[in-house]
Structures are given as structure tokens and as C-alpha cells.
Amino acid sequence: MSSGFFHKLVKSFGFAFSGLIQAVKSEPNLKIHFTAVAVVTIAGFVFKISMLEWLIVLLLFALIISLELLNTAVENLCDLIDPQYNPKIKKIK
Numbered sequence: 001m002s003s004g005f006f007h008k009l010v011k012s013f014g015f016a017f018s019g020l021i022q023a024v025k026s027e028p029n030l031k032i033h034f035t036a037v038a039v040v041t042i043a044g045f046v047f048k049i050s051m052l053e054w055l056i057v058l059l060l061f062a063l064i065i066s067l068e069l070l071n072t073a074v075e076n077l078c079d080l081i082d083p084q085y086n087p088k089i090k091k092i093k
Helices: 003-026 028-046 051-081 087-092
Strands: none
């Protein structure tokens, strides 16, 4: 594989990480979710959960954060399309 591929990959991850940081700064629900991730992670160490339980917890972390980011994207898109109150947009949100 060429170094150009890795450069694009690193750049792509940089954009994704930057977007995640921006979302955490601007979305209160994401702050709550990441706080919950920290609390559950600490609890996992305290209660010495098994490897399988860690895998399940990590999968659920990824699922919840991904869905919250998707929800944020849909809400922002709806606001861009119609910034005024719209009952149809309300149903989408």
C-alpha cells in the first residue's frame, strides 16, 4: 500500500475526530453520554467484568454514541432545510 493511502486515511480520521470534538462541545446529550461512558467504564474496572462483558459494553458504547451523532445530524439537517417551526419537521425530529 502506498503512503498516499495512509496519508488519506490519517487525514480522514483527523476530520472524524474533529467532528466528534465539535459535536461534544455543542451537544448536551453527547456530554451526558460520554459521562455515562466514563462512569460505566470505571464500574467495569471496579466490578472486574469479563472480557465478553467488556466487548458487549464497548459495542453498546459505540452504538449509543453513533446513534446520538446520527440524531444530531438529522436535527441539524432539518434545521437547515426549514429553520421555522414546521409540524412535518417536528415528526422527523
